[in-house]
Amino acid sequence: MSTEEQVSENWIGLEQAAIHLGVRPITVRDWIKKKTGIPAHKIGKLWKFKLSELDEWVKSGKSAID
Template sequence: MGDHYMEDWIGIEAASKYLDVTKDTVRNWIKKTDIPAHKIGKLWKFKRIELDAWVKSGHSAID
């Protein structure tokens, strides 16, 4: 696994920057959508590749 494995996981702050939205938006998506988020202990973690697929699928659009 090594260091590369750990680079695959990002937190809410990094996910919000990656998606160019606020942290509150990411938190709302966790509650209201099927954003690919993984709760590890008390923290939410994301994989960039899963976020990319989620955005491409159109699921990030909230009416």
Template sequence: MGEIINDKWINIDEAATYLGVKPVTVRGWIRKDKGIPAHKIGKQWKFKISELDNWVKSGKSAME
């Protein structure tokens, strides 16, 4: 059941809150191609919580 909740689509503001950063930081990661698992849907960036968790766990979020 928890896995279904973690597969919810969220926007940039929600992703930033989830990761503990500001939305401008998330936009910067997308623009600088830091590997953040972002999906462009229409004109908006969307994220799956489970993919964000995997990205953080992989250590790629800490790479400069």
């Protein structure tokens, strides 16, 4: 993905991130609390995500929790 594509990529919410990852929203919240390295960004009171960052996190193997 080019830098231009990354800049123009839309942010998604926690629920959409959970759907994309195939887990429940509570699981995503737990990953954030446990500091698993999930690429979550706090904007105001809401957690926001970029699909490309989530995909890269999964591909890197960092999503595998012991």
